[in-house]
Structures are given as structure tokens and as C-alpha cells.
Amino acid sequence: MLSKSENGITHVILAAGASTRMGEPKQLLPWNSSTLIEHAIAQSLAVNNNKTFVVLGAHYDLIYQKISHLPIAIIHNLDWESGMGSSISKAITVILQENTSCDGVLISLADQPLIDAKHLTSLTQIFEQQKHKIVASGFEGLYGVPAIFSNNIFKELQELNKDFGARKIIKKYKDALAVVDASAISVDIDTKIQYNEMIARHFPKGNN
Incomplete structure (x- = not known):
């Protein structure tokens, strides 16, 4: 069982x-016994976050029906076509409007299924222990999400727009950055070929 830390991090x-x-x-693609x-979401809920927000946009109704029963808050980004930056901006705006008390925000993607609660916990522990402005995942010499951003840069996250994601801000604060290696698990699924290869590799007896 993972050790849960009493943190002030919103996911x-x-x-x-x-x-x-x-x-x-x-x-909504099958992954083991779920999607x-x-x-x-399950990985997030396995870590003691203040709250888990999920930002939806395209296919909102379909996805909402699948996850609305879970103990999360769902954000509908009507401007999702503008890119990832708009989803981050929308989420930070909602968090600030709700006056959610948190030391930082953990941002992750729904299409990186090898990112697990253990990795999220590692990010959290480094953030708490060293109080860096950003703790990011590292892979192949790059830094990206999942990453935790300190609340003193929320305003900059809120001002992201179009297709500029969090990597722009990570680069800006590289001198106040800690990195947790994610070389073996930071795989995005973008195509059916990638998905089928990953299923064959991790569920050789079938995805069930």
C-alpha cells in the first residue's frame, strides 16, 4: 500500500x-478492467490529494456519463479546440474561484496509462520536502507533465492560452526545478497502433 502524505496538492x-x-x-479506450x-482517475485517488479535477472538452457527454459517479470535480472546457493551454487555464481559474486551499497543482494527462500512483507520490514527496516551484517528470532529456506547480505561479498558468502547454512555464523556471525520472513510463497514446502495441506488451493474455 502506498504511503499517503498529508499534502495540499490539487490534481x-x-x-x-x-x-x-x-x-x-x-x-474511453479499454485499459485492463476499466478505461x-x-x-x-484511480491513480489520482490513490494519492491523498486535496481534490481531483478532470477537464473535459471534446466528447464531453460520452465521457461525463462514464466518470460522473466518481468522487471528482468535472470541468467543461468549451474552448478545448484552442489547445492544452486553454484547459490548464480553465482549471486554474476554477480552482482560484473556488478558493481551493492548496500549495500546488499537479497536472497530468489521461493518455499516459503507465503513470501510476507511485510516480505521482514521488512527485508529491519531492515537492513537499524541497519546496521547489516545479517538480516535473523527466524523459529523454526533456521535462514535462505529470508535474507539480507551486501556487505562486498559478497566475502564469491561468494566463496560458491557445496551444501553449505547461512545458513553456517549466522551461522558464528551470533553475527552480526538480525532476523525477519517468523514462520508462512517460508514454503517450496517440494512435491506434501505439495503443495496440501497448496492450500487447502489458496485457499479453488480453485486456481484461
């Missing part, structure tokens, strides 16, 4: 994309 899962390269809503979006 935002980005799941607003249209999955155009996949040809169907990848958020990609349900799996991402």
Missing part, C-alpha cells in the same frame, strides 16, 4: 482532446 487531469489521430475518444480515463 488536474487533462482529458479534453478530440483524439483525431485515434479516430475515437481515446479517453484510460478511469485508470488515470
Whole structure:
């Protein structure tokens, strides 16, 4: 069982994309006994976050029906076509409007199923122990999400727009950055070929 830390971190899962390269809503693709979006939520709920927000956009009604019963808050980003930056901005705006008390926000994606609660916990522990402005995941010399952003840069996250995601801000604060290695698990699923290969690798006896 993972050790849960008493932290002030709010988790935002980005799941607003249209999955155009996949040809169907990848958020609802089967993953083990659930779906990609349900799996991402389960990893979040296994960590003691203040609250878990899920940002939806494309295919809102379909995905909402699948996850609305879970103990999460769902944000509808009507401007999802503008890109990931708009979903981050919308989430931070909602968090600030709700006056949610948190030391930082953890941002992750719904299409990285190898990212698990253990990795999210590692990010959280580094953030708490060292009080960096950002704790990001590292892979192949790059830094990205999942990442935790300190509340003193929420305003900059809120001002993101169009297709500029969090990596822009991570780069800006590279001198106040801690990195947790995610080389083996930071795989995005964008196409049906990638999905089928990952299923064959991790569920050789079938995805069930």
C-alpha cells in the first residue's frame, strides 16, 4: 500500500482532446478492467490529494456519463479546440474561484496509462520536502507533465492560452526545478497502433 502524505496538492487531469489521430475518444479506450480515463482517475485517488479535477472538452457527454459517479470535480472546457493551454487555464481559474486551499497543482494527462500512483507520490514527496516551484517528470532529456506547480505561479498558468502547454512555464523556471525520472513510463497514446502495441506488451493474455 502506498504511503499517503498529508499534502495540499490539487490534481488536474487533462482529458479534453478530440483524439483525431485515434479516430475515437481515446479517453474511453479499454485499459485492463476499466478505461484510460478511469485508470488515470484511480491513480489520482490513490494519492491523498486535496481534490481531483478532470477537464473535459471534446466528447464531453460520452465521457461525463462514464466518470460522473466518481468522487471528482468535472470541468467543461468549451474552448478545448484552442489547445492544452486553454484547459490548464480553465482549471486554474476554477480552482482560484473556488478558493481551493492548496500549495500546488499537479497536472497530468489521461493518455499516459503507465503513470501510476507511485510516480505521482514521488512527485508529491519531492515537492513537499524541497519546496521547489516545479517538480516535473523527466524523459529523454526533456521535462514535462505529470508535474507539480507551486501556487505562486498559478497566475502564469491561468494566463496560458491557445496551444501553449505547461512545458513553456517549466522551461522558464528551470533553475527552480526538480525532476523525477519517468523514462520508462512517460508514454503517450496517440494512435491506434501505439495503443495496440501497448496492450500487447502489458496485457499479453488480453485486456481484461
